[in-house]
Amino acid sequence: MTQLPILGIDFGTTNTSGAWFDKTGKLKLVPINEKSFMLPSVVWFASAEKSLVGQGARTQVIDDPKHTVFGAKRFIGRRFNSEFVAQHKDKFAFDIVEGPDGYCAVLIYGQAIPLTEVAHLVIKDITERAKRAAGHPFRECVLTVPAHATVRQREAVRVAAERAGLKVRAIINEPTAAALYYANLKSPHQTVLVFDLGGGTFDATLMSVKNRVVHVLATGGDAFLGGTDFDEAIAGHFVQHFERQNSVQISQNRTVMQRLIFAAENTKIFLSKVTRADLRVPVIAQKQDGSFLDFAYSLSRAEMEKIVERLVERCASACDDVLERAGLQPEQVDELVLVGGQTRMPAIRERLHRFKQISSDKEVNPELGVAIGAAILGRNLAFKRDIGLKDVVPMPISVMMPGGRTQEVIAANTPVPCRASLSLEGLPAWEAPVPLVIFESLDSTATDREVYGTVHIGSEWRVGKEVAPTLALDMGQDFALSAKLLAPGGMQTSLQIVDQR
Numbered sequence: 214m215t216q217l218p219i220l221g222i223d224f225g226t227t228n229t230s231g232a233w234f235d236k237t238g239k240l241k242l243v244p245i246n247e248k249s250f251m252l253p254s255v256v257w258f259a260s261a262e263k264s265l266v267g268q269g270a271r272t273q274v275i276d277d278p279k280h281t282v283f284g285a286k287r288f289i290g291r292r293f294n295s296e297f298v299a300q301h302k303d304k305f306a307f308d309i310v311e312g313p314d315g316y317c318a319v320l321i322y323g324q325a326i327p328l329t330e331v332a333h334l335v336i337k338d339i340t341e342r343a344k345r346a347a348g349h350p351f352r353e354c355v356l357t358v359p360a361h362a363t364v365r366q367r368e369a370v371r372v373a374a375e376r377a378g379l380k381v382r383a384i385i386n387e388p389t390a391a392a393l394y395y396a397n398l399k400s401p402h403q404t405v406l407v408f409d410l411g412g413g414t415f416d417a418t419l420m421s422v423k424n425r426v427v428h429v430l431a432t433g434g435d436a437f438l439g440g441t442d443f444d445e446a447i448a449g450h451f452v453q454h455f456e457r458q459n460s461v462q463i464s465q466n467r468t469v470m471q472r473l474i475f476a477a478e479n480t481k482i483f484l485s486k487v488t489r490a491d492l493r494v495p496v497i498a499q500k501q502d503g504s505f506l507d508f509a510y511s512l513s514r515a516e517m518e519k520i521v522e523r524l525v526e527r528c529a530s531a532c533d534d535v536l537e538r539a540g541l542q543p544e545q546v547d548e549l550v551l552v553g554g555q556t557r558m559p560a561i562r563e564r565l566h567r568f569k570q571i572s573s574d575k576e577v578n579p580e581l582g583v584a585i586g587a588a589i590l591g592r593n594l595a596f597k598r599d600i601g602l603k604d605v606v607p608m609p610i611s612v613m614m615p616g617g618r619t620q621e622v623i624a625a626n627t628p629v630p631c632r633a634s635l636s637l638e639g640l641p642a643w644e645a646p647v648p649l650v651i652f653e654s655l656d657s658t659a660t661d662r663e664v665y666g667t668v669h670i671g672s673e674w675r676v677g678k679e680v681a682p683t684l685a686l687d688m689g690q691d692f693a694l695s696a697k698l699l700a701p702g703g704m705q706t707s708l709q710i711v712d713q714r
């Protein structure tokens with residue numbers, strides 16, 4: 214057993230939370246203030262060197278939007294030159310630029326600050342709060358990531374935690390952590406579908422739970438769908454209304470857009486409790502005569518539900534896909550477990566009524582379950598118990614040959630750890646090393662491909678050989694990827710996976 218408990222950290226797109234088990238085996242949550250256990254994942258830079266994390270930073274979204282970074286998790290570990298970044302980077306008032314390593318960074322007072330640095334500040338803050346609450350430091354952690362996080366994104370959060378002085382004992386998928394929490398809460402023997410809709414991503418994961426061990430059966434969802442998309446849709450509606458009424462263009466003004474998105478989020482949260490909300494965002498445009506215009510609107514829950522209907526439908530159809538993949542009907546799911554703050558929207562629950570039982574937020578806490586699940590894994594690791602989970606590969610891993618032919622090597626939903634191989638027969642007989650690009654992709658469309666790296670197969674393995682070598686890809690329990698070349702005759706050589714831009 215390690216000396217100190219292992220801290221479970223849910224570094225979320227919107228909020229971050231932490232939990233651990235103390236010496237007596239009691240679960241503890243990291244307090245943020247008297248009322249809350251959630252630290253807003255927001256960093257405000259007073260200068261390139263001086264920053265503030267959490268609620269104080271969140272208020273700066275209005276006052277100093279250019280230097281207030283939020284939603285960074287959506288961009289961490291992503292190459293700047295990717296379709297996702299091109300589509301989303303201009304929605305923020307802060308500038309997302311290319312860092313020296315080709316990955317996304319934020320431009321703060323003329324300096325490109327890598328997103329791993331921003332993430333590190335949030336993780337460091339929650340770790341220090343945990344230290345103050347526990348009365349001792351934490352040296353190790355379990356981190357959670359969305360089920361659809363790419364291998365590079367997992368590496369990036371690991372780097373961020375290491376920079377905060379923590380050894381990362383495990384990185385697990387958020388819905389799997391939520392299921393661990395559920396399994397320990399109820400100790401059931403059940404099939405559960407974890408519906409995890411947080412700020413930035415949506416994961417639907419089907420699991421069987423038995424004797425507190427979680428076995429993932431299938432995973433799916435939408436890596437590009439989260440609470441922020443709801444906010445943007447509602448803000449888009451506000452913009453249309455305002456522009457129509459005042460004949461003034463505001464959609465190009467990123468600062469105004471950020472303020473409207475912020476107001477949209479607050480209104481959305483409010484409308485989970487009440488059926489109508491009035492909002493006012495002062496001074497968002499100027500008329501030709503120099504006077505200022507405020508934005509005022511009265512939004513009903515019904516009207517909001519119409520605006521976000523398409524997004525709710527996307528969630529429901531992703532659930533259907535997961536069930537179909539596992540060959541199950543909704544009636545065969547014992548409980549639908551809702552996690553992630555966005556599941557508090559009543560329309561989500563209503564749309565999923567066909568499931569026979571839906572978790573209640575009084576029993577299963579949507580926001581804190583993931584951190585608690587991470588703490589449970591931390592406790593199991595510290596006590597060298599059965600770690601209590603069996604996970605699967607979230608996204609297929611494929612290889613692209615020179616010329617563009619692609620071949621899937623590791624299929625989605627393969628249990629980890631795993632090894633899969635690919636015969637390299639038919640590789641060009643060039644003298645030069647042949648590059649093979651390894652990438653992850655939800656489907657075979659080119660746009661959502663995330664290149665992991667390239668391996669080079671030297672001519673010594675090919676030229677003049679009668680039997681072609683084989684490329685083996687290994688994915689570890691923590692989703693780390695490595696490559697080996699298996700030559701005829703049983704010789705194995707590790708291949709370096711080069712992270713090329």
Ligand code: AMP
Nearest residue numbers: 225227228411412440485553554555557
């Ligand atoms: P999480 O990552 O789990 O903290 O979820 C954050 C997302 O949940 C954000 O998009 C929030 O706007 C959203 N959210 C939090 N509370 C509520 C609520 N009561 N109703 C609707 N959405 C909420």
